[in-house]
Amino acid sequence: MSETKKIALITGANKGIGFEIATKVGLSGALVYIGARNRERGIAAVEKLAKMGIDARHVLLDVTDVASVEAAFQTIADAHDHLDILVNNAGLIDPKDTVPSAIDLDVIRHTFETNFFGAVQVAKTMLPLLRKAPSGRIVNISSGLGSLALNEDPTWEFANTKLIAYNASKAALNMLTVQLAWELRNTNIKVNAANPNFTDTDLVPGVVGAQPIEDGAKTAIELALLPDDGPTGGFFENGERLPW
Numbered sequence: 001m002s003e004t005k006k007i008a009l010i011t012g013a014n015k016g017i018g019f020e021i022a023t024k025v026g027l028s029g030a031l032v033y034i035g036a037r038n039r040e041r042g043i044a045a046v047e048k049l050a051k052m053g054i055d056a057r058h059v060l061l062d063v064t065d066v067a068s069v070e071a072a073f074q075t076i077a078d079a080h081d082h083l084d085i086l087v088n089n090a091g092l093i094d095p096k097d098t099v100p101s102a103i104d105l106d107v108i109r110h111t112f113e114t115n116f117f118g119a120v121q122v123a124k125t126m127l128p129l130l131r132k133a134p135s136g137r138i139v140n141i142s143s144g145l146g147s148l149a150l151n152e153d154p155t156w157e158f159a160n161t162k163l164i165a166y167n168a169s170k171a172a173l174n175m176l177t178v179q180l181a182w183e184l185r186n187t188n189i190k191v192n193a194a195n196p197n198f199t200d201t202d203l204v205p206g207v208v209g210a211q212p213i214e215d216g217a218k219t220a221i222e223l224a225l226l227p228d229d230g231p232t233g234g235f236f237e238n239g240e241r242l243p244w
């Protein structure tokens, strides 16, 4: 099972930023597992990638379902002795998300299930395979909205976007990034968070002023393909560090 290609798993990779990360990581020569919770959508994404000459496979993966995450681990472990790249990309904004004074707590629970608990579950489950990689990389797709420092800055361009469930879930994901990087500091695995910035995907339907998906995926691709002298435990956008 010794291989020359990097093996990558991207969650929520059937569309949007995840699909673009899968495309570019695949074009770099990696074998890409398209984590998708829906078989048809996952297979359709793999077929699109195959037309670009990319070696992609679908793996059924609902990040909120532990059995599904464990089955995905087994699928990859049956085919490979390690995993080089994990991108925790699957995420959502609940349409009922709002300011703290008006929030329904079930919206927070629902959002955390995917954006935080899902990412923790996938990272924890895949870690034994990542530990066997010569240069493991974990990239958590966060958001500027998860930065405590930016949330408290009244001059920040997104200062009015106070979605307590989403913003808190990404702040929690940032904490996972810091703690996992710390825990793995003496290994070959680097753990970083990426801010795509405001990007034109189904996450923000019909909102004007969003950048193209290619731009939103750029930071995550860089972090997924980071050289061995690259950073770990950071929060980045286009090569610049963001404040936590």
Ligand SMILES: NC(=O)c1ccc[n+]([C@@H]2O[C@H](COP(=O)([O-])OP(=O)(O)OC[C@H]3O[C@@H](n4cnc5c(N)ncnc54)[C@H](OP(=O)(O)O)[C@@H]3O)[C@@H](O)[C@H]2O)c1
Pocket: 011, 012, 013, 014, 015, 016, 017, 018, 035, 036, 037, 038, 041, 061, 062, 063, 064, 088, 089, 090, 091, 092, 114, 118, 141, 142, 143, 144, 195, 196, 197, 198, 199, 200, 201, 202, 203, 204, 216
């Ligand atoms: N777009 C932006 O402006 C922006 C800005 C900052 C951060 N982000 C982050 O970027 C990441 C990608 O979002 P996007 O903008 O590309 O949105 P998107 O087009 O809506 O894609 C979200 C992806 O996540 C998947 N997903 C959702 N819940 C899942 C689950 N339980 N298990 C597995 N997959 C699941 C979706 O699958 P289905 O197709 O099955 O629904 C879809 O593939 C998210 O983490 C988001 O928070 C986006």
